[in-house]
Amino acid sequence: MPSPLTDSRYPIDNVAALIDVMHQDREYALRFRDHAEDHVTLRLRRQFYRAPPALVEDAFNEAFMNLLRSRTFKDEMFQQGRPASGWSAIELVTHVLGGYLFVSARHELNRHWRKHGTGDDPDDAAHEQDHYNPSDMLRDDSEHSDPARYVESVQLVRQVRLCMERLDADDRQALDMYLEQVPIRDIAHHLKEDREANMKTRLHRIRQRVIDCAKRRLR
């Protein structure tokens, strides 16, 4: 990952200029896309705990491409607070487009969920109150608009991911299955646990082990 000091910066004023820059600098384009993907999907997954990762990623991709194709995002948002040297890829996400992409992707996720989901989304009612209209959204006021807090939270998630990889095969499989929304009784059956309650205890211990490991690595 490039250092923020050497990361390219461009004085981007609108979506059309962003597209021109991405044509010109493919590395910048991919960095911007990847930062946006992690920023939006992690936030969505925290809110929609039961959404499968594939659905969350699809929702982000639709929102991202809609942004580039429609070019309806307000130009003044690129100009507010723009550093004299221009926007780096991560700043473009945390300062300018992250909030818009999040709202837009959440709308796509709700749409997918209704179309392909297994039932009502528990968060639906809250989302309906948002009166979806991302072009009206001026500023992302959440903690995700603060690059330092955002990077800190992503670091924790990355450490958790590394610690999940260190679990033994059965525990890793149990955790992956649970996070992919496989019912606990099915996980218990698959891993030959006698009772569902034992499987819950095991998952509880796995969670504690992974979080302790991540905290140790961050110290």
Place this chain on the structure above:
Amino acid sequence: MTPSDDRIFAYLADELSLAERTAFETDLAREPALRQALDEWSTLAQANQLAYNERRRGVRHAEFLDALNALPRQSPTAAPRATRPRWLSWILGAPTGARRSPLLPMGWGFAALFAAIIAWPPPQDDFATTRGAAATCVQWSVDLPDGLDAATLRAVLTQYDVRLANGPDAAGHFALAAPRESTIREAIQALGATAIEALPAGACPVRTR
């Protein structure tokens, strides 16, 4: 496992009745330990999402670059130019497309003169072809696009004077080598490939004619 943990599983699976759900959310505000356990499950779900994103990144990059190619440019010459901190520009030079100082050609001229003196006698080729005098090449691990045909790959590598040094490795990545990093970057862009990581510099691969 405590009864609270059982309720967390039920809450996350949306198995609580409305009354139970309301009571649980009231308890969440009162019991930091319960709140923390729920936060930890959310963090694990985020880590699961991150792992998924990273597994799919190669495919998504290819799809994104295809879609980007289909998007019209505002103007081929209107793209904003990259900027770098002044101190960095002194070391690395101005970024591609940026306005260059009129003194810069003189600087490069002196640099070229010194390089010519140091490297005398000049090599016949950027890529040394004699054993024992191998030049050093910068190497990058890259992910080539799925639809790339051999003829295009050969043509681009020849055009930019870049060699395939190794590959594919277990992840399907190839190592490209060239005396200058800039030519590798240009070849990667021309191929529509994805740069994975810089590899340790090594002897330049021998050109096959």
